[in-house]
Amino acid sequence: MDDTSQKIIDATMSLIRDKGYVATTTKDIARLAGVNECTLFRKFQNKKDIVLHGVSQEKWRANVTPKLFQNVQWELEQDLQMFMTAYMDKITPDFVNLSIGLRAPQLYEETAPLIMKVPQAFISSLTEYFRKMEELGKIAHYDFESLAMTIFSSTFGYTFLNASFHQNLTKTGREEFIKNSVKIFVNGISER
């Protein structure tokens, strides 16, 4: 990937994050990238092509892989905190807004599978983690998929709400939210 192409991709993705795909014009892109408009079409077939190159890049892609779940200590509270922190590190407000900006009918078919990968990876890995924790005798049996969905929903929900409404919705900061939520989850599935 030459330098000019990369500048074009970066400009495109930034604009989509801020204004959405349809509202992002090729003139905008050229201006922000600091290149002539016709250069876009020398490097890429069309506007959509730029985006598809963008979403295929590591840089513009959240990298939530099962690898993230290998670094566990088999201690429920610590591990859950680590999972949530890792998710929020990867899924920044910028990334959330980019994902929404990509929600155009013209792109949906190609980009939706990519966007969906992150939640899927998180949920299935978390479910698998719980299964192993049960094997190790550290937690009781449970509907682990439903539990993973509860934990992921709240992690995702907080991330999204924060990206959309900044700090206007709650005073609860990120670390505080994670600590308190994890405590509830841990306590919530413990036997009495």
Added chain:
Amino acid sequence: MDDTSQKIIDATMSLIRDKGYVATTTKDIARLAGVNECTLFRKFQNKKDIVLHGVSQEKWRANVTPKLFQNVQWELEQDLQMFMTAYMDKITPDFVNLSIGLRAPQLYEETAPLIMKVPQAFISSLTEYFRKMEELGKIAHYDFESLAMTIFSSTFGYTFLNASFHQNLTKTGREEFIKNSVKIFVNGISER
């Protein structure tokens, strides 16, 4: 509101839900509403004006008011289930998609406050509910705002994920999700 204007508003809001504000053209609107394009501009000042009339209508607005929280039984598990069920009844996938379709820079200033009202109402009412439950001696003291945020995040997260990915993300159905989540929350804040 005369019939023609209402048809125009309905068509506009449906299209925004499906394609987003920028991708929705006035020709699209006229076709779907079954009226001539120039009629749009006889009834409304411009395209944006149609949307602003739309979002001010009960019909195109989720009605999550504190009233919803008056119908409580002061029984934690039942009440939380009722809150989550009521939220998901109001915030349908259609409404979620509409909210995202309204996220255009041209509209943001005017529509964002309206969209933000729903989470704000939910969180503050829930926090208030917990305070009263403490007064009644039904639950122990806690950081209630943080707790409300955890519960709202997971409710919102599930709703949003469901609207975006349909059933491709989890097999956990709505009732099951609510029941299991509430159990964890209730158990999670109980003393042992």
Added chain:
DNA sequence: ATAGAATGATAGCAAGCACTTGCATGGAGG
């Protein structure tokens, strides 16, 4: 029955859109 209001049909406006063409320029490598 008739006036007045609402709507349709048609045409068109300027502006903006994604995208193209032809040619000039500049810088790197042999």
Added chain:
DNA sequence: CCTCCATGCAAGTGCTTGCTATCATTCTAT
């Protein structure tokens, strides 16, 4: 020094956009 490739520049393509103007038609209320 020359060649070649990447890029800039200016102009322009056909099409779509939001929006308007004019006039004909239909509906409604008295």
